[in-house]
Amino acid sequence: MGLISNGTTIFDAGAMEAGGGAMTLIKKLTASNASTLTFVDGASSVVLDGTYKEYLFTFTNIHADTRNAEWTVNFRDGGSSYDASKTSTFFQSFHYEADTNAALGYRTEKELTNETSAQLLSFENHEDADCNLGGMLNLFNPADTTFVTHYTSRVNFSNTFSQEAYCAGYCNTAAAIDAVQFAMASGTFDGVVSLYGIS
Amino acid sequence: MGLISNGTTLLDAGALDSAAGSGAMTLIKTLTASSSANLQFLNGASSVVFDGTYKEYQFHCISIHPASDGEPLTFQVDTGTNTNFNIATTNTFFRARHNEGDTISSLAYVTSYDQAQGTAFIRMNGGVGNAADECCSMILTIYEPANTTFVKHYTFTGSNYQDNSGAEHLFSAGYFNTTTALTRIQFKMGSGNIDSGTIKMYGIT
Numbered sequence: 001m002g003l004i005s006n007g008t009t010i011f012d013a014g015a016m017e018a019g020g021g022a023m024t025l026i027k028k029l030t031a032s033n034a035s036t037l038t039f040v041d042g043a044s045s046v047v048l049d050g051t052y053k054e055y056l057f058t059f060t061n062i063h064a065d066t067r068n069a070e071w072t073v074n075f076r077d078g079g080s081s082y083d084a085s086k087t088s089t090f091f092q093s094f095h096y097e098a099d100t101n102a103a104l105g106y107r108t109e110k111e112l113t114n115e116t117s118a119q120l121l122s123f124e125n126h127e128d129a130d131c132n133l134g135g136m137l138n139l140f141n142p143a144d145t146t147f148v149t150h151y152t153s154r155v156n157f158s159n160t161f162s163q164e165a166y167c168a169g170y171c172n173t174a175a176a177i178d179a180v181q182f183a184m185a186s187g188t189f190d191g192v193v194s195l196y197g198i199s
Numbered sequence: 200m201g202l203i204s205n206g207t208t209l210l211d212a213g214a215l216d217s218a219a220g221s222g223a224m225t226l227i228k229t230l231t232a233s234s235s236a237n238l239q240f241l242n243g244a245s246s247v248v249f250d251g252t253y254k255e256y257q258f259h260c261i262s263i264h265p266a267s268d269g270e271p272l273t274f275q276v277d278t279g280t281n282t283n284f285n286i287a288t289t290n291t292f293f294r295a296r297h298n299e300g301d302t303i304s305s306l307a308y309v310t311s312y313d314q315a316q317g318t319a320f321i322r323m324n325g326g327v328g329n330a331a332d333e334c335c336s337m338i339l340t341i342y343e344p345a346n347t348t349f350v351k352h353y354t355f356t357g358s359n360y361q362d363n364s365g366a367e368h369l370f371s372a373g374y375f376n377t378t379t380a381l382t383r384i385q386f387k388m389g390s391g392n393i394d395s396g397t398i399k400m401y402g403i404t
Contacts, residue, residue, distance in 0.1 A: 021222015022401055053261045053397060054336075089295035089368045091306045106295060106306035113301045140336035140358070141262045150336040150358035152368065166295070168358040168368035174332050198259065198399075199226045 022199040023056070029195075033065065033188045039195050040076075040179040048178055050143035052197035057137040057180070059155065059193055064125035066187025071125060071133060071155065072118035075142075075171050076179035083116040084149075084177060088169025090120065096161040114172055118183065119151075121167055125184070126159040132191065133157030135165075142177035149177050223404040225253075232396045234266065237387035240400050249382055251345035253402035258339040260323075260357070260386065260398045267391030269326030269362035272335055274386045275319075276344070276351075278379045285318035286381070290353075290373020294325070298365030316376065320387065323355055324369045326362040327388075334396065335359035337369065344381035350374040351381055 027046050029037045039057075041048035048055065062071060074082035090110035095102040110120050122133055135155030142149050148170040156164045171177055182193055228247050230238045240258075242249035249256065263272050275284035292312040297304045312322045327335045337357030344351050352374045359367040375381060386398055 022224040022226040023222060053399070054259055087297065087299050087366045089297045089304075089306075089366050091295050091368075104306070106304060108304045111297045111304060113297070114299050138338070144262055147262050147264065147332050147334040148360055150334075150360070152356065152358050166368065168295070169297075169366040170358060170360055172299075172332075198224075 024197045024199065026195045026197050028192060030192050031062075031190050033190065035188055036181050036183040037193050038179065038181045046195065047197060048142060048180065048195070049176070052199060053141050054198040055139045055142065056196040056198060057139070057193055058196070059133060059135045060191060061132045061134065062189055062191035062193075063132045064127055064184050064187060064189050066184065067127050068123070069125045069187050069189070070123040070185035071121045071157075072183050072185055073121055073137060073153075074118040074181050075149070075177045076181070077171060077173045077175040077177055082118070082179070082181045084171040084173055085114050085116050086112045086119055086169050086171055087114050088112045088119060088167055090165070090167045092163055092165045094161050094163040098160070110167075112169060118185065119167065119169070120185070121153050122155040122157050122163070122165040124159055124163065125157055131158045139177070139180065145174050145176055147174065148172050225402045225404065227400045227402050229397060229399045232263070232393035232398075235393045237385050238393065238398050239383065239385040242382040247400065248402060249344060249384070250380070253404060254343045255403035256341045256344065257401040257403060258384070258386075258398055259401070260335070260337040260339070261396065262334045262336060263327065263396035264334045264394045265327045265329045265388045265391060266394040267388065268329040270389040270391055271326060272323045272337060272386065273320035273389055274323065274339065274384060275321060276375060276381045276384045278377070278382055280382075284320070284385045286375045286377055287316045287318050288314050288321060288373050288375050289316055290314055290321065290371055292322070292371045294370065295368040296361070296365060298361070298363055300364070303365060314373070320389075321371075321373075322389070323371070324357065324359040325367050328360050328362040328364065329394070333360040333362070341381070341384075347378055347380055349378065350376050
């Protein structure tokens with residue numbers, strides 16, 4: 001059943017038509033000693049297709065169980081593997097709690113050059129009880145089959161220092177990206193990753 | 200027909216009431232380029248709201264593909280019903296770059312892309328490639344454009360597939376050095392048309 005007010009359809013067929021807000025929570029996944037968290041279009045109520053031209057993933061209290069673990073993402077561009085070819089940039093700023101060092105710099109070893117391995121989003125994550133990371137990843141127009149698919153991320157994590165990591169690049173394929181997987185490069189993790197669609 | 204629940208109007212006259220909790224990010228307008236010289240959002244025209252209704256506006260430029268190779272995406276603003284799009288601005292600009300040939304990896308300030316009280320269109324990236332699969336995606340935020348006391352700040356960031364086949368991560372911030380309310384914004388390539396792409400305008404409550 002739909003609802004029409006003053007000639008305007010407010011909602012119909014299970015979806016809001018008018019003024020429902022431009023940022024829609026699609027799916028929230030909670031990790032508990034998990035190896036991966038995966039968002040697959042069409043599975044478990046996940047929408048990751050042409051419905052939205054922009055998607056936002058947020059990371060909340062992501063806690064690595066292994067010292068110096070690297071928070072990563074990879075993308076599926078067909079088939080079942082998370083191995084889209086990517087070219088990217090990576091830089092960081094950091095500041096120690098002891099105030100002994102602070103810097104801003106590019107990290108060539110963290111960038112990708114048309115590589116299929118996972119994209120590192122932060123590194124040197126600490127397993128101490130109160131250490132975690134927070135941040136976000138924007139994914140632009142993943143269902144497009146003409147252009148490459150751009151992504152940008154910004155993550156801050158705590159160790160014995162605060163470190164902010166910036167990454168951006170593109171999946172160098174015109175194929176649609178229909179699934180995204182997050183993982184620590186080693187070990188498991190806890191925390192929440194939420195997926196939003198931007199209308 | 201309206202809908203009232205427990206004394207609160209949830210919707211009426213074809214719109215959700217603010218009490219209905221409709222979200223703080225509102226899509227105002229979507230423009231799609233098709234060999235377009237520019238895309239512009241003018242307050243009061245074509246359902247565009249660009250005034251004191253919101254204290255923050257965002258423009259999401261998605262899969263912008265230029266007709267001419269190596270041209271940057273640019274923007275400028277104007278006041279009232281003026282059409283010059285030449286408000287003085289001072290800004291900063293830095294970027295990270297890495298090309299597919301693996302010969303460029305850098306993080307640097309770009310003096311040639313910033314402005315010091317300049318009135319030219321504001322460069323959002325290096326050259327965007329125009330090969331079939333090349334494009335850029337950027338997010339621009341403008342703060343309180345209708346304020347008549349302060350200058351108007353803006354920030355933008357995004358990702359670009361450069362014409363030299365590489366990734367470019369862009370960061371810029373600055374302000375329009377005027378206390379007159381901004382009412383309009385125009386996007387265009389440095390030269391040539393926007394061959395294709397979408398720009399979405401949002402108001403942030």
